[in-house]
Amino acid sequence: EDEVYFSSYGHYGIHEEMLKDKVRTESYRDFMYLNPHIFKDKKLIMITWGCSTHCILLFPVKKKKKKFLSEEKKKNIYEAIYLKLSNFLFQNPFLLNGRLAEFTMPLDPLNVVIENWLGYFLLFESMLDSVIYARDKYLAEEGSVVYPDLCTINLAALGDMKKHADRIAFWDDVYGFKMACMKKAVIPEAVVEVLNPDTLISEPCVIKTIDCNTTSALDLQFSSDFALKITETTECTAIAGFFDIFFEKNCCSKVTFSTGPCSTKTHWKQTVFLLEQPISVKSGENLQGKITVQKNRKDPRSLFITLAINTMKQTYTLQ
Amino acid sequence: EDEVYFSSYGHYGIHEEMLKDKVRTESYRDFMYLNPHIFKDKKLIMITWGCSTHCILLFPVKKKKKKFLSEEKKKNIYEAIYLKLSNFLFQNPFLLNGRLAEFTMPLDPLNVVIENWLGYFLLFESMLDSVIYARDKYLAEEGSVVYPDLCTINLAALGDMKKHADRIAFWDDVYGFKMACMKKAVIPEAVVEVLNPDTLISEPCVIKTIDCNTTSALDLQFSSDFALKITETTECTAIAGFFDIFFEKNCCSKVTFSTGPCSTKTHWKQTVFLLEQPISVKSGENLQGKITVQKNRKDPRSLFITLAINTMKQTYTLQ
Numbered sequence: 283e284d285e286v287y288f289s290s291y292g293h294y295g296i297h298e299e300m301l302k303d304k305v306r307t308e309s310y311r312d313f314m315y316l317n318p319h320i321f322k323d324k325k326l327i328m329i330t331w332g333c334s335t336h337c338i339l340l341f342p343v344k345k346k347k348k349k350f351l352s353e354e355k356k357k358n359i360y361e362a363i364y365l366k367l368s369n370f371l372f373q374n375p376f377l378l379n380g381r382l383a384e385f386t387m388p389l390d391p392l393n394v395v396i397e398n399w400l401g402y403f404l405l406f407e408s409m410l411d412s413v414i415y416a417r418d419k420y421l422a423e424e425g426s427v428v429y430p431d432l433c434t435i436n437l438a439a440l441g442d443m444k445k446h447a448d449r450i451a452f453w454d455d456v457y458g459f460k461m462a463c464m465k466k467a468v469i470p471e472a473v474v475e476v477l478n479p480d481t482l483i484s485e486p487c488v489i490k491t492i493d494c495n496t497t498s499a500l501d502l503q504f505s506s507d508f509a510l511k512i513t514e515t516t517e518c519t520a521i522a523g524f525f526d527i528f529f530e531k532n533c534c535s536k537v538t539f540s541t542g543p544c545s546t547k548t549h550w551k552q553t554v555f556l557l558e559q560p561i562s563v564k565s566g567e568n569l570q571g572k573i574t575v576q577k578n579r580k581d582p583r584s585l586f587i588t589l590a591i592n593t594m595k596q597t598y599t600l601q
Numbered sequence: 602e603d604e605v606y607f608s609s610y611g612h613y614g615i616h617e618e619m620l621k622d623k624v625r626t627e628s629y630r631d632f633m634y635l636n637p638h639i640f641k642d643k644k645l646i647m648i649t650w651g652c653s654t655h656c657i658l659l660f661p662v663k664k665k666k667k668k669f670l671s672e673e674k675k676k677n678i679y680e681a682i683y684l685k686l687s688n689f690l691f692q693n694p695f696l697l698n699g700r701l702a703e704f705t706m707p708l709d710p711l712n713v714v715i716e717n718w719l720g721y722f723l724l725f726e727s728m729l730d731s732v733i734y735a736r737d738k739y740l741a742e743e744g745s746v747v748y749p750d751l752c753t754i755n756l757a758a759l760g761d762m763k764k765h766a767d768r769i770a771f772w773d774d775v776y777g778f779k780m781a782c783m784k785k786a787v788i789p790e791a792v793v794e795v796l797n798p799d800t801l802i803s804e805p806c807v808i809k810t811i812d813c814n815t816t817s818a819l820d821l822q823f824s825s826d827f828a829l830k831i832t833e834t835t836e837c838t839a840i841a842g843f844f845d846i847f848f849e850k851n852c853c854s855k856v857t858f859s860t861g862p863c864s865t866k867t868h869w870k871q872t873v874f875l876l877e878q879p880i881s882v883k884s885g886e887n888l889q890g891k892i893t894v895q896k897n898r899k900d901p902r903s904l905f906i907t908l909a910i911n912t913m914k915q916t917y918t919l920q
Contacts, residue, residue: 298768298771298787301775302771307776308776311776449617452617452621456620457626457627457630468617
């Protein structure tokens with residue numbers, strides 16, 4: 283069964299999808315390639331979860347050792363890659379791979395942490411918590427920086443009656459059966475999908491700014507009032523969530539990317555919160571509301587997101 | 602946390618996707634609506650796994666009790682639906698729901714079993730095994746039928762150099778890194794996706810016919826020689842697998858559907874086996890090979906599928 287050993291790896295598709303996310307990968311790369319002064323004479327930690335990010339992990343290596351990854355026929359290819367990396371690290375001890383929170387070895391204070399912890403709606407999977415832990419435990423007190431350093435979470439209003447009917451009215455007549463009761467189950471599931479920017483009916487609105495160098499784990503559960511400036515007189519059928527990422531601190535070449543519906547799509551797509559009852563809105567008005575983001579105590583990876591708009595209040599989950 | 606209780610259901614998206622698969626749902630429905638004589642004075646069992654198929658489960662009920670599913674505000678909606686169904690079943694004991702193999706109550710011999718066990722590449726998840734078990738344990742000896750009664754598994758050759766490059770050559774240069782070693786990991790993962798019928802370069806070829814009324818669990822692991830009649834002089838880059846389903850036995854109105862790339866797409870899509878090295882083929886030739894389908898002993902849901910064409914031999918997994 284040697285030939286089928288590879289099957290036990292789980293799916294590579296997810297890694298491939300992330301590697302092919304050029305917005306993500308090239309942003310991290312550009313930050314590193316365009317700002318070499320940040321790494322000069324510094325100790326550098328890079329933490330990656332899973333294997334999909336090994337490309338990010340390799341960028342700093344590239345100029346030192348060409349063709350670092352040669353063709354490799356060992357069974358567990360990722361392990362082979364990491365073995366090579368580890369060998370390299372012994373000689374060039376400025377790169378580390380792994381979940382830093384689980385590191386038991388003593389480490390000298392570090393100066394730069396580059397992380398790829400971003401989840402759906404930024405905070406899904408709560409991986410920023412580990413970055414905060416690593417930052418507080420391992421970073422030197424002065425002059426040390428976590429990258430990306432700034433993140434914003436944004437909302438925008440959507441008007442898409444066709445999709446609303448397809449997701450909600452659909453249950454009124456399913457092959458002749460009335461299943462309207464299902465709406466109450468469908469609505470609370472936040473949906474991760476790529477939006478058509480033509481369905482945006484408001485300007486985006488920042489509901490949270492996170493400075494990764496100062497934020498705390500507590501700060502990642504929050505409430506925020508928002509006002510969405512409506513750009514079209516129509517029905518608001520859903521609220522979209524997305525995030526923007528900034529590599530700025532000490533950078534001579536700042537790098538930023540957005541996961542919003544008007545930008546090149548990423549594997550994070552957008553997060554959609556359907557409204558059971560569409561809300562009539564007028565161009566120019568401010569659609570005001572309040573959002574609350576909480577972790578699910580029973581599953582810390584998943585999030586509870588509550589939206590209150592007018593008399594409507596709905597809690598969604600992202601899981 | 603009452604309002605977020607619904608979140609614990611898991612994802613409804615998958616159920617919705619299946620319900621919206623009209624090819625699947627309407628085929629089962631049409632078979633039942635167009636062939637009432639099959640059910641007349643018969644005991645009928647319907648077995649469903651999961652909840653997504655409750656629509657299929659309900660079709661025989663529809664004409665007896667309109668608006669069977671009223672709006673329901675109980676927390677666990679599916680449970681409420683099933684509770685109502687159960688109540689109905691006590692009065693009309695010809696419908697059962699559940700995994701029949703796990704039924705412990707004594708049952709009178711049954712005459713008709715309608716099943717929705719079909720998986721990717723037909724046999725993924727090995728659910729037909731349970732149908733066979735139920736058939737042998739509960740069906741009356743004479744005149745009893747399992748539906749769908751006939752299934753075929755088919756292969757066809759694909760020529761799509763663009764996709765081949767995107768999946769295989771991609772690894773030769775990933776942001777400047779040579780990761781060709783990854784090809785050996787990517788190839789064995791069979792891919793479930795909707796194919797562009799323009800990329801078909803052969804006629805379809807039946808590699809397996811399954812009569813659900815006579816087949817055995819052993820028969821679901823098999824080898825088969827095949828010959829794909831090539832319709833275009835080009836490079837064969839992959840082999841596609843799909844299946845056709847027939848409701849025929851005793852039917853005055855036969856119902857059939859195909860999951861092939863030339864038919865309306867279904868949630869089963871097609872299953873694609875990538876060839877690491879494309880094979881040059883000529884229009885009119887027969888591309889001959891052999892396929893072997895085996896269960897993974899360590900995970901009986903998943904399948905090992907081995908293709909041998911010319912000197913190429915590759916085992917794929919569907920998991």
